[in-house]
Amino acid sequence: MSDYPRLLHTAIDATDARGLSEFYRHLLGLTYRPGDEPPPDGDEDEADWLVLVDGQGGRVLAIQEVEELAATTWPVPLIPMQMHLDFGVADRVTLELHRRRAEALGARLLLDRTHDDTEPLYVLADPAGHPFCLLVATED
Structure with missing residues (x-):
């Protein structure tokens, strides 16, 4: 047992969890955690929490669906980045x-x-x- 917690993944909010997951999946060459793959054609996608993994199955990103998301106005400081x-x-x-x-x-x-x-x-x-x-x- 480690003396410290370990980072599982970075979670990102989105109003379209599947859409943002697809963006990062393609950009970074990741895959879905087993069970998080898109539904078969024609089936409704109700996923609100999706995890993307690397080639060894290690968690990289999680995408969480939210109803509203105020986009950053960076570099104008009205709504800061908060993280990147x-x-x-x-x-x-x-x-x-x-x-x-x-x-x-x-x-x-x-x-x-x-x-x-x-x-x-x-x-x-x-x-x-x-x-x-x-x-x-x-x-x-």
Whole structure:
């Protein structure tokens, strides 16, 4: 037994749990936890809590459906970010590839900081409005 709790996953609110789960599933190459897969065609999807896992079955993200969600107004401070996810990539070419992929999946650009030589990044919003960063990052 560990002396500390362990992080199971990061939970994100959304008014469309399945839709946001699909965004992150495609963006990050994840799969659904067994039992959380989309229902067969024609069946109603009543899922309000979905878990996405990595290739080893480790939990990564959980998406929780809520009735209302006030999107952040960042960088205007009226409604702060409250939290955001950072996703690292190896180089600038890969950064551009994943920005285009994210936008094709429904993300929108909030900030372009690729001119920064020390830490080039994009801040995007997922389809539910949650900010996340794509940045060139070394393993550390």
